[in-house]
Amino acid sequence: MEPLCYVDDLPLPPKDEILRRLNGLGGREAQLEILRLLCPCRNSCRDADVWRAVISLYTTRRHHAGEVREGARHAVKSLRERARIDTRAAALLHEVEAGPDQRRHEWLWTGNDARFPKPVRNDVPTIIELLASGDPREREDAFRALFRTDRHVSRAVFDEIARKAESPNPRERRNARAALRLIEERRATAA
Secondary structure, three states: OOOOOOOOOOOOOOHHHHHHHHOOOOOHHHHHHHHHHHOOOOOOOOOHHHHHHHHHHHHOOOOOOHHHHHHHHHHHHHHHHHOOOOHHHHHHHHHOOOOOOOOEOOEOOOOOOOOOOOOOHHHHHHHHHHHHOOOHHHHHHHHHHHOOOOOOOOHHHHHHHHHHOOOOOHHHHHHHHHHHHHHHHHHHHHO
16 A cells, blocks of 8 residues: 655535536546545545545446546545544545445544554655644644554654655645654653
């Protein structure tokens, strides 16, 4: 499994336009474009109706080309990957009943209090994004995943965040540096 690669992209259109495109009313290219934009690495969409439509494209065999199913599969797979750390994404998967096969590192969202899996290097991009988001709930999810039992952050995870702080990609570098700053502040207040 490759880690999510977060990128800046165009914003999502309104919900009714998203659903129109997902239903193929704008043609196959419009479907592919909206699936690309719905990927959690590009935009945040937590609307259950939208994700049910995406899952339908992924799970049912229509007359569409395989690339539409593949685009839907990629978006759902990315949402599941993000849900390891992001409780809102996990709740969305639970709501649309798309989470039962979200089992990796013995973690499964059940709708109750989140028990975060041990973060691994593939989780680093999501942790960085959540910490850099400015959203208090997303930041808390990232901190709860990072500091599961104490002030200790896995060395491999911390080293990966530090490595991304030197990335040639300006967005990745900026967000990783913000994440490192917040981690150090959290460590200092917990000491």
